Amino acid sequence: MQHRNGRNAALAALICLGLAACQTLPPPSPLPPAQQQSLEQRGTDGSFEGAFDTAETFERFNDPRAIAYYERAAAVTPWTFHNTKAEKALGRIWISGTLRYADSPHINPAPVLRASWRRGERAYLAAAYHGNPYAFYELAKAYRQRGDAQQALRWDLRGMIYQRYPSSSSRLPDAVAAQGDSVHPLVAQIQRRAERGDAEAQVDLGALLEKGVGLPRDPARALQLYQRAGEKGNVFGQYFAGLLLGRSAPGVEKNPDAAAAWFAKAEAQQFYIAAPSYWREAIKPPFFSFSE
Helix, strand or coil: CCCHHHHHHHHHHHHHHHHHHHHCCCCCCCCHHHHHHHHHHHHHCHHHHHHHHHHHHHHHHHCCCCHHHHHHHHHCCCCCCCCHHHHHHHHHHHHHHHCCCCCCCCCCCCCCCCCCCHHHHHHHHHHCCCCCCHHHHHHHHHHHHHHHHHHHHHHHHHHHHHHHHCCCCCCCHHHHCCECEEEEEEHHHHHHHCCCCHHHHHHHCCCHHHHHHHHCCCCCHHHHHHHHHHCCCCCHHHHHHHHHHCCEECCEEHHHHHHHHHHHHCCCCCCCCHHHHHHHHCCCCCCCCCCC
């Protein structure tokens, strides 16, 4: 509940930031008045579709009012998985400092936006903690470009567990490989934080152990770490415990009932890929496997 309240407060703050940004940006090239009026009416009808479609239309015209309508779409209630599309769009805009069609020669000249790492990170994190897998990869990319190897590794690992690609994948930094008889400093940092009870680090360490990245593979220990984090309310600990119990691995027996209980905890935190229609597909055996 605390995680959800924190995210709701963050969304409210984002709305204020987005509206303020639109007020300080250069005036956009105007749309035809009739179309603009129709758009604004639809964008304020209280529906996600109205706000999101209005945001996309304004963005197609390189109109910075798109930001305010993406904010509306992200905050629409009752909440559904669609809200994460708006959160991810906001992350894209603020990290890049551009609208999607800024370079198009066939559309109105794009305004100059001031990129905001803080706003972009907050929006991407909101999408990720609501279960949008694309946000996992965008966060890994953004942190890597920023030079934050620890956070980039975190989101690479979370994408790996979700997607179930092999531990030898080039998506994971080669730097976390074991160095002789010692572990890499990044991995050692994760271990220390996990031992101190940091739930996020426990999830990170569980992912490393589940796939044998930088450490000897130990899915049973990974499950313990996921469950420990999940018991503290960490949504990734809950979801990954469900995946591991649902998929099974050496040392972990398949247990769909126990998996369903963990998925239910994650879904209660608006983590939409933990809904039954998603997780039942996610735990199905892959067509082929390199490491399972």
